[in-house]
Structure formats: C-alpha cells, structure tokens
Amino acid sequence: MNLTAPDLPHVSVLTPRGRGAVAVIELYGNLDRLEQAARAEGLVWFEARNGRSLADQSLNRIVFGCWGDEELVVCRTDEQRVEVQCHGGRFAVARILADAKAAGATEVRWTEASPDFRADYLDALSRSVTERAAGFLLHQLSLGENFWRAEQLQQLDVDNLAECRCWQKFGSRLTQPWDVVVGGPPNVGKSSLINRLVGYERAIVFNQPGTTRDVVSVETAIDGWPVSLSDTAGQRGTADELEARGIEQAVKALQRADLKIVAIDQSQPCDEFTHELIQRFPAALLVLHKADLPRHESWSSTAIEDALSVSSKTDEGVRELINAISARLVPELPSEHVVYPVTLRQEESLNAEFNRRGLD
Structure with a gap:
C-alpha cells in the first residue's frame, strides 16, 4: 500500500493494532542518508543477504535479510520508500521504529501520511469489532471516499452539512463502544x-x-x-x-x-x-x-x-x-444516502467547513 508521504522522512506501521504473525512498516525518505545516520550513531540497521544497502535494492523485489537478530524481508516500492515485513510482535515492531526514529525519521500514523481519505475508512475498519459496525463502515467507504475533500464540502448546502453532523456521534461509535x-x-x-x-x-x-x-x-x-x-x-x-x-x-x-x-x-x-x-x-x-x-x-x-x-x-x-x-x-438508523464522519480527521474537516461558513 503506497501512501503519499510528506517531504520529511517518516516511518509508519501499516498493519492494524495488536499482535499478528507479520507486521508491515513503511520507511520513507532519502534511504542513503537514513542509513548513514544510523551507522554513524551505531544503530542496528537492515543487513541484506545480497550485501546491498536499502537504496541500492531493485524496485518491487522481495529481499531477505535481518535487522539485528530479527530475520525479515523488505521490498523497495519506489525511490524513497521501503516496506519492511517483520514478525508481528510488538517488541520487533518497536525495535525497528526506534532505530528508524533515531536515524532521523518521524513516526506518523499511516492515515496522517496520506491525504487520501480512503485511508481513514480502512483504519476505521481495522478498529471495528462487530460485523454490524463494519457493514456500516464499508457502506460509508463506498459513499464518502471523496466526500471529505475541502472543495467537495464547500459545494454542499447547509441542510446536507447539518444532516452529516447529525450522525456524527453514531459514526464515532462504529469504532468506539x-x-x-x-x-x-x-x-x-x-x-x-x-x-x-x-x-x-x-x-x-x-x-x-x-x-x-x-x-x-x-x-x-x-x-x-x-x-x-x-x-x-x-x-x-x-x-x-x-x-x-x-x-x-x-x-x-x-x-x-x-x-x-x-x-x-x-x-x-x-x-x-x-x-x-x-x-x-x-x-x-x-x-x-x-x-x-x-x-x-x-x-x-x-x-x-x-x-x-x-x-x-x-x-x-x-x-x-x-x-x-x-x-x-440507536433509536433510528441513518438513511442509505447520507455520509457522516467516522474518524477524527473527518470530524475536523466537517467542523472546519462549518467554521468557514460561520455556522454554529
């Protein structure tokens, strides 16, 4: 999953919360500079079995190696982006995150690294704990992927905005009990x-x-x-x-x-x-x-x-x-056509539009 990253180097965990068999970590930035900084600080860094640095790996090719004593694979998906696939335990993930941050990368949530609101829905789905709630989130994904862009919100009339806000609490409770x-x-x-x-x-x-x-x-x-x-x-x-x-x-x-x-x-x-x-x-x-x-x-x-x-x-x-x-x-359910916020970023976008128009 490729994200549109900010200019500064960052590291993000792409897999959902919790322990799993495999975790995927995205490392973005000038890979040569990150590795040089890591070596200069005496940090553990990726050692490829083929002997090449991360910046020299072929694009879209799975490479076996290790990060300290952790055996794993990496895949360089573009010039400045690498996916690290490691053991899903929290200690293995924390070790790689700590090394990347010490080398100069900033840790961000993967949704924050992407302007694509589809990421918000996927993140919400990963936190949903019931089938019924997930069904409503999937329906919102089909309706609202482009809804939350500022230019789209600015075209809505007041009644549509008010209806959207009316279901704000319902949307938040699809991921929070x-x-x-x-x-x-x-x-x-x-x-x-x-x-x-x-x-x-x-x-x-x-x-x-x-x-x-x-x-x-x-x-x-x-x-x-x-x-x-x-x-x-x-x-x-x-x-x-x-x-x-x-x-x-x-x-x-x-x-x-x-x-x-x-x-x-x-x-x-x-x-x-x-x-x-x-x-x-x-x-x-x-x-x-x-x-x-x-x-x-x-x-x-x-x-x-x-x-x-x-x-x-x-x-x-x-x-x-x-x-x-x-x-x-839940005394009543939203109609099938209404879009409502299901994440904090969507709530903030909706509130920003209300503020822009001077509405309560």
Whole structure:
C-alpha cells in the first residue's frame, strides 16, 4: 500500500493494532542518508543477504535479510520508500521504529501520511469489532471516499452539512463502544446484571454491600453494536472515605455515559436515598432487579411505570432489557444516502467547513 508521504522522512506501521504473525512498516525518505545516520550513531540497521544497502535494492523485489537478530524481508516500492515485513510482535515492531526514529525519521500514523481519505475508512475498519459496525463502515467507504475533500464540502448546502453532523456521534461509535453505565444502591445486583448481559462472570459478585469500590468495565456487543458496560460502586450515604470516593467516581461515570441504567432491588423498600437517585437521573433506564422475589409494597406508590422487571437468576426480562438498551442507543438508523464522519480527521474537516461558513 503506497501512501503519499510528506517531504520529511517518516516511518509508519501499516498493519492494524495488536499482535499478528507479520507486521508491515513503511520507511520513507532519502534511504542513503537514513542509513548513514544510523551507522554513524551505531544503530542496528537492515543487513541484506545480497550485501546491498536499502537504496541500492531493485524496485518491487522481495529481499531477505535481518535487522539485528530479527530475520525479515523488505521490498523497495519506489525511490524513497521501503516496506519492511517483520514478525508481528510488538517488541520487533518497536525495535525497528526506534532505530528508524533515531536515524532521523518521524513516526506518523499511516492515515496522517496520506491525504487520501480512503485511508481513514480502512483504519476505521481495522478498529471495528462487530460485523454490524463494519457493514456500516464499508457502506460509508463506498459513499464518502471523496466526500471529505475541502472543495467537495464547500459545494454542499447547509441542510446536507447539518444532516452529516447529525450522525456524527453514531459514526464515532462504529469504532468506539457506546458507554453504558449501571448505577444504583449497594447490593441490588448490578454486577450480577452485567454478568447476565455479557454472558459470563466478568464482574465481582459478593453479598456484602459496598463491595464494588471502582468502576469496572467490560466490552461486549448488544444487537450488533459495540458496547462498554460499566459496573459502579453502590450509591448511598456513607462515612467511609474509600467508599465515598468510589461513589463519587460512580456518579461521574453516570453523568458522562451515553446511556444510564439505574438498578434497584424491588424486594427492598424504597428509601429516600433511592428515590432521590431515581430523580437525579430522570433519563436513565430504570431496572427493577430481582424480579424473582416479591415486590415490596412501597414501590406501588413510586413513579416506576416505565421500569423493566429483570431477574439475573431466572433470565426474566433480560431480553427486553437488551432490546431497550439497543433502542435507547440507536433509536433510528441513518438513511442509505447520507455520509457522516467516522474518524477524527473527518470530524475536523466537517467542523472546519462549518467554521468557514460561520455556522454554529
């Protein structure tokens, strides 16, 4: 994959994040100068089996050699560009990057090295974790490869720009999970609820109130959307300093969440603190947990008409809760013709056009 590089020498990792069998690193610049600088600094550099330097290798020919004790192959794809194909482990990649930077190359993300917005979509696809999200990204690739160029954005009317921005958050969540936070009083079964939603026991479950002190998160998929589910410390009045800090973190997590779930134990009486918590987050999805137990009579006089009854033990209401989460996160889908940003660079291009026109 050839990228349109800046004038300065650079080094970029072309393969996606994570460990793999093979990693591909692009080295761009005056190859003779980079190698001379490396030798002058006593750095490890590529040693070809044929004895030639990188600058002397034939174009588009695979060459075997080593970088220190790492055996690998390289391919010189144009006069100033070489692809290094090495072991995909992070230490092998880090070693080559460090040597190249010490020789004078600047490390850049491969999308930053290319003005082609197609690279943005390919990078987003590499970070997508669900099939449904990847499908939307592929559709955006077919629609928007040339959409984000400044001259193209300048030709759009205000309504088209506004529609594009309307789906900005949806586009960002195709690569970054929706943030769903479960709050509520202590010992209402928040951890058990998350375990049931995720499908395995990821959170700590213990019948002692106040067990969860930190925000504990786990990533999953709900209706095909990437979701981060967070368990929080039980919210209540407390004199314990450590627990109070955990509750403060829990409240902050709830405040910034894409979706708040407030879970209560329906078998226990509705005390004043629980009622205040429900009132504090009126937009939250309210869950009456432990539906396998009789509901305490005090809840009959509380405004819980829209609450979902759920039992982690019997699975009652779990499917309905999953459907409700999906409907809250994505109440509607974009039409097939609309283009929206899916990367930070695309968001910046859209915002720059709004600023250029003096629009909010």
